Amino acid sequence: MAGPVLHSVHIHPLKAARALDREAVLVEPWGLAGDRRWMLVDPDGKLITQREEPRLALLEAAPRPDGSLVLSAPGAGPLEVAVPEPVGTVPVRVFKTKVEAVLAAESAHAWCGAYLGRPARLVHLDDPAVRRPVDPAYAQPGETVSFADGYPLLVTTTASLAALNSLVARGDLPEEGPVPMSRFRPNLVIEGTEPWAEDGWWRIRVGEVRFRVPKPCARCVVTTTDQLTARRGKEPLRSLARHRRSPGNGALFGSNLIPESPGTVRVGDPLTVLERAAPPVFA
Numbered sequence: 222m223a224g225p226v227l228h229s230v231h232i233h234p235l236k237a238a239r240a241l242d243r244e245a246v247l248v249e250p251w252g253l254a255g256d257r258r259w260m261l262v263d264p265d266g267k268l269i270t271q272r273e274e275p276r277l278a279l280l281e282a283a284p285r286p287d288g289s290l291v292l293s294a295p296g297a298g299p300l301e302v303a304v305p306e307p308v309g310t311v312p313v314r315v316f317k318t319k320v321e322a323v324l325a326a327e328s329a330h331a332w333c334g335a336y337l338g339r340p341a342r343l344v345h346l347d348d349p350a351v352r353r354p355v356d357p358a359y360a361q362p363g364e365t366v367s368f369a370d371g372y373p374l375l376v377t378t379t380a381s382l383a384a385l386n387s388l389v390a391r392g393d394l395p396e397e398g399p400v401p402m403s404r405f406r407p408n409l410v411i412e413g414t415e416p417w418a419e420d421g422w423w424r425i426r427v428g429e430v431r432f433r434v435p436k437p438c439a440r441c442v443v444t445t446t447d448q449l450t451a452r453r454g455k456e457p458l459r460s461l462a463r464h465r466r467s468p469g470n471g472a473l474f475g476s477n478l479i480p481e482s483p484g485t486v487r488v489g490d491p492l493t494v495l496e497r498a499a500p501p502v503f504a
Contacts, residue, residue: 225413225492227427228379232256233406234290235282235343236368237270239448240406245487248430248480251349251365252373253408255284258346260322260368261333266313268368271443274337275451292329297336302329307347315368320353322346355479359435364479372477375438376419377407384416385474388460397456403448404457405440405475411492419476423498428490431482437501439471467501 231240236257247254259282261269271277280294288304302325310321322344324330329343346352346368355364356371366373382402389398402410409427411419422434440461446453461472 223413225378225411225418227409227486227488227490227492228412229402229410230486230488231406231408231410234259234284235280235292236260236268237274237277238280238282239278240403241281241283245485247485248374248483249349250373250480250483251353252367252369252480253486255288256374256408257368258288258349259290259325260313260315260344260346261337261341262313262344264340264342266311268313268315269337269341271446272441275446275453276337278446278448278451280336292332294336297332300328300332302326302343305345305347310347311344313344315353316370318353320346320368322352355435359477360479372435373480374408374432374478375406375475376409376411376425376432376434376478377402377405377475378414378416378419379410379412380414380416381419381474385457385460385465388464389456392456392460392463394454394456394459397454400444400457401448404444404446406443407475409478409486414492417500420473420500421497422476422494424481424494424496425478426493426495427486428484429482430480430484430486431495432478433481434476434498435479436477437467437470437473438475438477440474444474464503466504468504470501473501 230243232255283291290302293299305323307323313322325343333341349367355366386399445458465473
């Protein structure tokens, strides 16, 4: 029987906006090439995500080879946004972390603000090699991250999604399942494992690229948002909270990754578990 393989690869050029599928992507030290290098912030520099603006799920930011974006969304005509010149930066916040970023053109701020119905600014991470370190409790010196929530990549498995959907089907709101993998906004999706196998990974290799698995991923209300309609329910977060809640860590699904070697990941690449760790304890 064949072993686990990379089932799909996804990038999110604009943090919190629609995911894009890829067959192969370069792995950079701070994440997949083109992943979460752009972000929306409010006038105070605080990030705007699907947590408070579920309609971001319907906004597509299509990258061009030069790094520019073409923004499109329901009811809004397309807008091309050039990569801003790094002539100066402004402070923004990704949760509790301050980051220096470069403002996009005023036309981009106006387009995004009109779509959301609130003031918004679009910013670009000009130099991910130096701007934002990974949490030092889990990082090696010099490791950095893009505008992702906390770690360069996120990995999930199809077997764990199937197991979670079985829990949803037996829960209080079976009509809200099954939920698709897009709710979890992963970068790498692995098939061919046992359910929850990722709980016990410490180091893995996908194709030619090695990764460290610093910690499982705590999930939030974004998982309850339909990525095709922006409508919000209660699952799968309700089932995760009942069956996958780890004291001090929250409701868990998937695992964070930090690259340890360069290379390109491709759909179909084999997964090799290099080192294992004790799985989390669930309440």
